[in-house]
Amino acid sequence: MSSTTKPLRWGIIATGAIAQHFTKDLILDPSKRDASDVQHLVTAVGSRSVASAQKFIDNILSSSDSKDAKPCGSYADVFADPNVDVVYIGTPHTMHYDNTKDALLAGKHVLCEKPFTFDLAELDELIKIAREKKLFLMEAVWTRFHPIAYAVQKEVFSGKYGKIQRINTIIERELTDRMVAPELGGGALLDLGPYPMTMLLLQQHPDNKSHASPSSITGHMVPYARTGVDASSTWIVEWKDLGVAVCTASMTTVMSLERSVIIQLETAEIHIDFPTYRPEGFTILERPSKKSPSEGEKVKIKRTHVDCPIPKGAGRGMEYQADEVARCIRDGRLESERCSLAESRIVMHVFDEVRKQGKYPVTEGKAGPPKGL
Numbered sequence: 048m049s050s051t052t053k054p055l056r057w058g059i060i061a062t063g064a065i066a067q068h069f070t071k072d073l074i075l076d077p078s079k080r081d082a083s084d085v086q087h088l089v090t091a092v093g094s095r096s097v098a099s100a101q102k103f104i105d106n107i108l109s110s111s112d113s114k115d116a117k118p119c120g121s122y123a124d125v126f127a128d129p130n131v132d133v134v135y136i137g138t139p140h141t142m143h144y145d146n147t148k149d150a151l152l153a154g155k156h157v158l159c160e161k162p163f164t165f166d167l168a169e170l171d172e173l174i175k176i177a178r179e180k181k182l183f184l185m186e187a188v189w190t191r192f193h194p195i196a197y198a199v200q201k202e203v204f205s206g207k208y209g210k211i212q213r214i215n216t217i218i219e220r221e222l223t224d225r226m227v228a229p230e231l232g233g234g235a236l237l238d239l240g241p242y243p244m245t246m247l248l249l250q251q252h253p254d255n256k257s258h259a260s261p262s263s264i265t266g267h268m269v270p271y272a273r274t275g276v277d278a279s280s281t282w283i284v285e286w287k288d289l290g291v292a293v294c295t296a297s298m299t300t301v302m303s304l305e306r307s308v309i310i311q312l313e314t315a316e317i318h319i320d321f322p323t324y325r326p327e328g329f330t331i332l333e334r335p336s337k338k339s340p341s342e343g344e345k346v347k348i349k350r351t352h353v354d355c356p357i358p359k360g361a362g363r364g365m366e367y368q369a370d371e372v373a374r375c376i377r378d379g380r381l382e383s384e385r386c387s388l389a390e391s392r393i394v395m396h397v398f399d400e401v402r403k404q405g406k407y408p409v410t411e412g413k414a415g416p417p418k419g420l
């Protein structure tokens with residue numbers, strides 16, 4: 048850590064599971080992951096109860112440079128704190144819009160958990176406010192910053208295996224109460240769907256900020272009997288000239304499958320390991336020729352496994368996105384190129400369409416029913 052680096056001062060909103068994971072990674076020494084140009088400090092923690100904020104500080108921050116973070120018994124107190132530069136939002140989905148909006152209106156930069164918002168209309172409003180107020184805004188798509196994301200893109204865009212023909216990507220996780228609560232925007236699509244979409248977009252858009260919307264979206268949802276949200280969703284997305292992708296997000300089964308993504312190129316397949324949200328390796332399977340084998344012919348496939356671990360000294364892998372936020376804010380950039388708002392917009396647009404076709408139930412959350420139902 049360079050002593051001249053000015054720390055970015057974070058306010059953490061909510062004290063739940065992911066806010067804890069993120070904050071533990073955030074306070075790790077950046078120089079241990081070759082990120083000596085940034086420094087992070089947590090200056091405030093906001094919760095619906097001040098006791099919970101204090102407990103979070105005691106458990107997570109007490110032996111760090113951030114030990115003096117202020118416990119706040121409301122999110123509003125964090126937004127109003129002059130010692131906070133950027134707010135991390137770790138509340139349930141249906142609160143992301145209100146929380147992000149309040150933070151932006153209070154003049155804070157924002158990093159918000161996935162899914163960014165409940166629908167595209169909400170996201171567009173947030174982008175408008177951020178641009179008007181010249182504030183940084185990004186969805187916390189941590190996988191985009193993992194070593195494997197860069198390594199797979201390098202293989203795909205090298206051109207040596209030809210163009211992408213198809214992508215097949217799947218995520219499966221055991222459900223929790225939050226994940227099936229309609230009023231919290233529960234369901235497989237919104238909770239898990241961002242990961243297949245990230246895997247897909249990383250391979251489709253080398254510049255990470257294409258504005259092209261898919262030429263077709265077809266969605267199917269299987270309801271979860273107890274609450275009516277989607278227990279699993281499958282959607283097919285197609286871009287002109289970019290091949291077709293089949294994505295699945297499911298809470299019905301949890302299998303130890305061998306791969307989370309299959310990228311089929313003209314002369315090779317790339318299989319990315321599980322789990323879809325944090326893979327650390329992939330296999331390249333090269334075919335000897337583009338032609339189909341003749342009957343009885345044994346095709347020799349060359350298999351190369353590539354390890355891409357989150358390096359030792361790093362945490363769970365949530366800190367890389369925080370480094371990106373710090374660099375963007377330091378350099379006066381209002382948006383990340385690697386995790387662009389255009390890509391988040393495509394995700395929300397696809398989800399809106401899948402929910403419409405899959406007949407996702409009207410939510411009682413603050414965000415209201417998905418537009419178009």
Ligand SMILES: NC(=O)C1=CN([C@@H]2O[C@H](COP(=O)(O)OP(=O)(O)OC[C@H]3O[C@@H](n4cnc5c(N)ncnc54)[C@H](OP(=O)(O)O)[C@@H]3O)[C@@H](O)[C@H]2O)C=CC1
Pocket residue numbers: 061062063064065066093094095096099100137138139140142160161162187189225231237238324
């Ligand atoms: N990037 C990633 O890898 C992950 C991202 N996520 C995303 O993070 C968000 C939160 O998920 P997660 O941390 O698992 O959820 P939790 O239920 O563990 O935590 C959510 C927190 O939000 C606050 N909250 C405010 N209002 C409510 C409410 N009505 N009901 C419940 N909690 C409320 C609470 O904090 P308090 O009491 O302090 O106010 C609560 O602890 C989700 O949008 C999810 O998609 C989740 C897991 C992984």
Ligand SMILES: O=C1OC[C@@H](O)[C@H](O)[C@H]1O
Pocket residue numbers: 220238239324
């Ligand atoms: O974002 C997520 O990634 C990891 C999963 O365990 C979690 O349920 C989900 O919200």
